[in-house]
Amino acid sequence: MITAWIFVFGACIGSFLNVVIYRLPRGESVVHPRSHCRCGVPIAWYDNIPILSWFILRGRCRHCKEAFSFRYPLVELGTALVFVGLWHSQPFLPSLAFMAFACGMIAAAVIDWDTMEIPDRFSIGGMLLGLLLSAFIPEIHGIVADQTFAIGSLLSLTQSLQGALLGSGLMLWIAVIAEKVLGKEAMGFGDVKLMGAIGAFCGWQGAVFALFGGAFIGLALLLPYLLINKSKDASRPTLAGLRMPFGPALVLGSLLYLIFFQPYVDAYFEPFQNLFN
C-alpha cells in the first residue's frame, strides 16, 4: 500500500520535473503560468494526471490535437519507479534524501540530453545539498548511531566530501586524457561538476560505479539509437565519432548503484576503503 503511494507521489514529482526540464533552459518560471498547450489553452487538472492522461488523450491536446511528446509520461513513470526503488533499497531518512537527489539528477540528465549542458544549480547545487544532507543524516553514508551524532555527522561529511572530490577529479582526468587521445574535446566541464553531486550523495564507491558502470550501460543502451540517429549538429562533443551527452549515463549509473548494486559494489571495494582511512 505504501509502495503504491510512493509510486503516485513519484509520478506527481515527475510531472513537475517535466515542467522544470521544459522551462528552465528557456529561462521561464517553473511556477507561473500554469501548464498550457502551445495553442494557449491551459491544461485542466483532469487532463494533467501523471502518466495516465497522456494515454487517455493518446498524447494529444484535447482542444487542438497538437501532439505531446512521449517523454512526458516516460519521465513521470521513470521518476515513480526510481522513488519506489529507493524506498525499498535504502533506509527511511536516506531514501528521502536520495529522492531529492534523484529529482535533480533526472532533470539534469534530460536537460543535458536536450541542450548538451547541465545547469550549475543541479551539479554544484546538488553537490552542496549532498554535503549538507550528509552532515544531517549520517545514515546516507551507512554510518549508524553507535557514536555521538557530532562524530557520525563529521564522518559522514568526510565521506561525502571524499566522494565529491574523487568523483569530479576522476571525471576531470578522464576528460583531459580523452581530449589528448582524441585530439578534441570529448567531455564537458558540466560532467565534472555533475560527478561532484553524484559523489557527494553516493560516496566515492558510488561515484566510481556511476562513471564506469554508467558509461558501460549507457553505451550499450544508446549505441543502437546513436547508430541510427547520427546527429548533424557539429557543435556537439563526440565520443568515437558519435554525438552524445554523457550526463544521462552518469545519472543512470548513480541511480542503478543506489537502487540495485550498492551492496555488491561496496563489498567489492571493501579492501580499498582502508586506503582512505
Ligand SMILES: [Zn+2]
Ligand atoms: Zn492545444
